[in-house]
Amino acid sequence: MRKQVPLLLTFCAGMIPIVALFVPERHVSTVSTTLDSWLIIVAGFALLLGVVNVVQMNTNKIRRKTSGWPYAVVLLAGLAIMGTFGFAGAFGGFGGIATRLDGTSTPFDWLYQNAFLPLQGTMFALLAFFMASASYRAFRARNVEATILLIAALIVMFGRIPFGEMVTKWFPLTTEWIMAKPNMAAQRGIMIGAGLGAASMALRVIVGIERSYLGLGKGE
């Protein structure tokens, strides 16, 4: 039963949207859209699972005093504070989670504006510094492939800024051609490959060949 029931559920959950796509029958599409509604709820619980996982991982870190454990304390404190105001706000407490109707900030919004936003912005902005340093050290025309990549990158970087057009109008035109043709062809290849991979993996899960998600031990 531990094996058959999840396999049957997976088969049904996987097959219904596929059938609904090809069979334009009202009863079939009703079942499929009902499944979509359940999926939204399941996705919500997946988020909750993530929170539980973060709490477990970090409490273990603090208990064992492993390296960097004070950061775990900060993370859990942030989770608790934002979580409390967010949860309360979702049920109408503290005026909600967005700004109030009079334009003043709710506690959740205040924390978002003054803690979460600058912290996330800082993390992303740091990339510019690391990329500049890394490109100086590592972006070398060591062989033919690296040279092609380097030339394409320089043209795109130069064509994306007004200075490129000031030098010659060919920079933005070549940039757009690189993006719309060679880049697009490569992206399509990657997407088709990834799509075929995802479809074959989905089929393996639906028909029960791939069972690792069940979390069963060997021989079960």
Place this chain on the structure above:
Amino acid sequence: MNLERIMQIDRRIVYLFVAAGTILPIVFVIGLPVSITPPVQMAFDRMEDLDPGDVIMVSFDYGPSSAPENAPMADAALRHCFSKGIRVIVIALYPLGGLSEAVNELNKVVAEFPDLEYGVDYVNLGYKDGAQAAMRKMNENIHEVFPTDVRGTPISEIPLMREVRTYADLELCFSLATGIIGEWWANLVNAQFGLPVIVGPTAVSAPKYYAYLEAKQMAGLLGGLKGASEYERLVLDKYPDLERVYATPGLYTATKGMDVQSIVHLIMIAFILFGNVVYFTGKRRPRKAA
């Protein structure tokens, strides 16, 4: 000169150049010219084809990490809609701050158009988890996905939403996206349900959207800050009244951001070229006998 030492330049010197290239254009605004690329022109033209009173969906699928790129797109798109009389349904599908970004940008732009009425000209339906599932379900019934708006008002009591139940009642979706959600609008909502989609992704993820654009699965593309600055330019050229908004001191715009990005790009190009010159000079120099 010792080439090895130049190659091993202290990374803090590189950081210093990047910091100077970032801070100086913010203090001394250059106002570099903006040229228009075809993907942004397509997006603008598609929006211009809409009639006053048409309804579009603007989906906030980004968080604060990419807000400097996505927020000016959102502002320009909303200003375009409100200047043209297009009605807007705002949603958020990105969990890490999508809703807060939607509230911030909507509040900011709506304040610039005092005649707008909430629930009639625009509405904010808030955040919904499970992006793909929500997108699929909205084709069947938007009211079931968002039973209330962000203020908790039942959706049936919102005049604008009485006219809109499914994608068929919308003219277009404009997704401001970081990550994969923008892709889902193209390869799920457009491909399966036929709703025209314009995506404004971050510059780093813009290249993959060209595949959808060339396949006509997208009606336009605003790639990163550059795309946002182009859209701003097009909106300003078409609606000169908005100059009063964009001239507001301290207002962050994509055009101002492009000054910074242009200078930092130049610095990076210079470092890359310099690094390669040093590399090849070192290769050609005969090695000393051991």
